[in-house]
Amino acid sequence: MTTELIVTGGRKRTSRLRPNGYPWIIPALVLSIGVVYFSIGFTAYISTLDWDGISPNPESVGGANFVEAFQDPVFWMALWHTVVFFVVTFAIQTFLGIVFATLLHSQIWFKGLYKVIIFVPVVLAPAIMAPVFRQIFGADGQFNAMLEFFGLGFLAQPWLAQSSTALPIIMAVTIWQWTGLNFILYYAAMSQIDPEILEAARMDGAGNVRIVASMIWPGVRGTTIAIAILSAIGALKTFDVPYLVTNGGPNYATEFLGTLIYRESIPLAHVGYGAALSILLLVLAVTMALVIQMRAKDRKEFESV
Structure with a gap:
């Protein structure tokens, strides 16, 4: 008013x-x-009920579903996969995003074409690409055929059918899909940096690596923090790619909180337990976002002293 x-x-x-x-x-x-x-x-x-989602008389169990979650080894496995997934995908996507943005801010031909090529995976639906990736990384897929062609047949293996390689493949697919978004955000952030400052640094003898490390990287720190928060929340909500490509397997090797919640709530009809896992996911997402934001704020205050 x-x-x-x-x-x-x-x-x-x-x-x-x-x-x-x-x-x-x-x-x-x-x-x-x-x-x-x-x-x-x-x-x-x-989350306080023992309910299958259909019965008209669900039983109240208090916090038993949360106790069950903390005692469930699959829950901890899914949480560990989420942490590893976040660290690896965030680091690689951030690196590739800032490299692509830096290169496309330089004087090169066909910038528009490169931007489209980098960003196209972001707009492709995982449901469309999942069968492609299952075919490519299958035991008789194109990836193993390419290894055979280059004389590296000894490296061929069923990438999606063994626990040691299924999770890295899921991370590789996610990096391929979302690097374009990081690139666009960094490209827009770099557009706000005064080009005269960069030109002055070049005239003082600074090389490309030094300019990126000492001027561009600090200048896009706010964008990096935003990407970190989005990546953390996205990792906690990961569902489509692991479910469509590997269905959480083999042997829970690609089980995430999202796939575990779906599995418990729908196929197994443990709706109360699935709701408890959803509440835990929400708490983790909010906590991670607040921690990243607070650490970034503390670091900014420390550097300003």
């Missing part, structure tokens, strides 16, 4: 109070409270 002072005939009078932007946010507020937060609250309620 705002109060406006209107001058009339040398006298100031106060207009009636009137709302400013509140009517415009009411639909979003209703949607957030009525759908998002209600769903979270209802999921929290279901």
Whole structure:
């Protein structure tokens, strides 16, 4: 609510109070409270039940589902896969994204074509690409055929059918899919850096690596923090690629929290336990986002001293 002072005939009078932007946010507020937060609250309620999703008389079990989760080795395995997945994919996607953005900010031909090629995987649906990747990395797929062609047949193996290689393949597919988004974000962030500063650094004898490390990288730190938060939340929510390509296998080698929640809630009809896992996922996502944001803020304050 705002109060406006209107001058009339040398006298100031106060207009009636009137709302400013509140009517415009009411639909979003209703949607957030009525759908998002209600769903979270209802999921929290279901997490206290022993329910198959169909029975009209679910049994209240309190916090037993959460205790079961902490005692479930598959849950801890899925959580470990999520941590490894986040660290590896975030590091490689960040590196590739900033390298591509730096190269395309230089004087090269066909910039528009390169941008399209890098970004196309982002807009491809995983459901469309999953059969392709299953074929490529199958025991008799094109990847092993390529190894044979180059005389590296001794490296050929069933990449998706063994625990030691299934998770790296899932990470490689994810890196291929989402590096384009990191590239676009870094490219936009680099556009805000004054080119005269970079030119002055070159005139002082700074090489490309030094410019990237000492000027461009600090200049896009805010973008890196945002990407880290998005990557952390995305890793916790990972479902489509591991489910469609490996179905969480073999032997839970590519099981993530998202695939575990689906498996417990739908095929196994442990809806209460699946809801408890969903609440734990929400808590982890919020916690990781806050930790990354706080660490970035503390580092910025330390460097400004």
